[in-house]
Amino acid sequence: MKKKIRIKNILARTFLLYIPIAIILTCVLIPFLWALSTSFKTQQEFLSPTVRYLPNALNFENYSYVWQESHFGTYFLNSLMVSGISVVFIIIFCICNAYSLSRYRFKGKKFFTMFLLGTQMMPVILFIIPLFSVFKNMHLIDTPWALIVFNIVLQTPFNTLLMRSFVNGIPKEIDEAASIDGAGRATIMFKILIPMLLPGIVAVSAFAFIGCWNEFVVGFTMIQTNAKYTIPVGLKFMIGQYSVNYPALAAGSIIALIPPVILFAFIQKHLISGLSSGAVKG
Template sequence: MSAITAPAVRGMGGSGWTQFRGRLNSARLHLFVPLTLYLLFTIVPFYWMVVFAFRPTTSNHPYPWPITLANFKEVWNVLGFGTFFENSMLVGVGVLIGLNVICAMAGYALARFKFAGRSALILILLCTQFVPGVMLLIPLFVIFRHLGLIDNLFALIIADIVFQLPLTSLLMSGFIRNVPVELEEAAMVDGCSRVRAFLSVTLPLLRPAFVAIGSFAFIGSWNNFLFALMFMSSQNHFTLPVGLDYTIGEFSVNFGALAAGGLIAAVPVVVIFAFVQKYLVQGLTFGAVKG
C-alpha cells in the first residue's frame, strides 16, 4: 500500500522520521491493523481445516505437506460423503427451483395487483420471521409422518422452501415493482398475452433477482441441520451437515477425515457466497441473512 504514496512523501524531503511517519499515515494503520487481525481470525480456522484435510493422518506439521488425498478418498467412499453430497445437491437444487418459481408468482401478484387481504398477507409474511424452525420441529415431524414423508428428501425440500418463502416473496415483489409496468403494457399493446408479456419482457430483467434469491436459498438449505437430523433416519438420506455431525460423533479421533468432510461441505457455499456477496451489501440484506 505505502508504495503508491511513498514517492510523494519522499518528495516532501523530510527527515527520516517524518518520512517514516508519513509512510505510516499513508498506510493508514488504524485501518489495516484491525483489519489484518480480523482477517487472521477469519482465515486461520479455514486454513487449519485445509491443513488437516490434505496432510497424512500421521503428520502433525502446521502445513499440508506431504500432500495426500487419502482423507478425501476415505470420507467420499467409506464414510459415505459421496451420497451425502448428492443428497445435499438434490435438496439444494430442488429448493432453488421451487422457491424461485413460487416466490416469482407470489411476488408478481403482490407487486402488480390490488386485491382484498393484500396488506394482511404482507403482515403475516413478516410475522413468520419470529416463528423459529426449532420450535416447529415437533409439529412438523408429526405432519410429515402423517404425509409419509419421513426419511424422504421431499420433506426437507418442502420445509426449507417454507421457511425461506415469506421474505423472498417480499423481496421478489420489490424487484418486480422496480421493473416499469409500462414495459409489459407495451408488449401487451403489441399483442402479447399477460403471461407472454411477463415471460418475455419482465422475466429477463429479473435475472439478478433470481440469481441472488436462488443463491441464498441454496446456501440456506445446504446448511440446514436440524430438519435433516429430525426428518431423515437412514444413512443414505443424510445430507452433509448430518453426515458431518455423524462423523464428529463416530470418528472423533480421525481429524483428517473430519476436515476433508468439512472442506467438501464448505467449498460450494463459500464459492457461491464469494460471487453473490455484493448483492448482500446492496440492500438485499434482511431476507437473505436471516438464518
C-alpha cells in the same frame, strides 16, 4: 506543509484502514486455513506431540477416504439434489409472490408481507414435533421431499422480499406497454419479465441454495436412513463416529464448505444491493 499532510493521511489510512482490514481477514481466514491444513495431514502427523502448521505433503487420502468409506459422496449428492429441487420451487414461488406484491394493489397485501416477515421469527424447534406428524400423514418421513417441502416454507418468505426488490427495479411501464400491445399475463411474465429479472433470479437462487444446503434440524429429525442423509446430518453423525479421525473430518468439512462459500463470494454484491434497496422494509 503539503508533504506533512500527506504523511499524516498515509498514517491514518494505515492505522484506521489497512491494519483493521488485515486483522479482519486473519480472523476470518484462520479457521478455514487450519481445516485445510489438517485435511492434508496423515493420522500420525496429526497425533504427533509437536503441532505442525503445515502438512508434510499434500496427500489426498483423507478426501478419498471420506468420499468413499464414509459415504460422503452420497451425502453430497443428496444435499445437491434436495437443495437443487428446493431452489427450483422457491424461485417459482418467489417470482409469483414478488410479482403479485410489486404489481398489484389488493386487500391484505400488507398483512401478507407482515405474515412473511413473521415466519422469520418462528423457532423451527418449536413446531418440529407436530410437523413430524403432519409429514407422517403425508408419507414424507424419511424421504427427501420432507426436506424439500420444509426448505420451501423456510426459504420462500425472505427470498420473496429480496425478489420483490428486483421486480420493483423493472419499470412498470414495460408490462403496461406489452399489455396494450395485446400480450397476455403469461407472455408478459415469461417473455418479458423473467429475462429482465435474470440477475435477481441468479442472486436469489444462490441465496436460497445456501440456506437449503445448511439446513440441519429437520434433516436430523425427519431422515432416518443413513443413505438419505444430507451433508450437515452426515457430518453430525461423523463427529460421534470418527472422533479420533480429525483429518478425515476436516477433509469432509472442506468438501461441504465449497458450494456455499463459492456461491456466496459471487452473490455477495447482489445481496447487499438487494437489501439496501429495501428488501426488508414493509
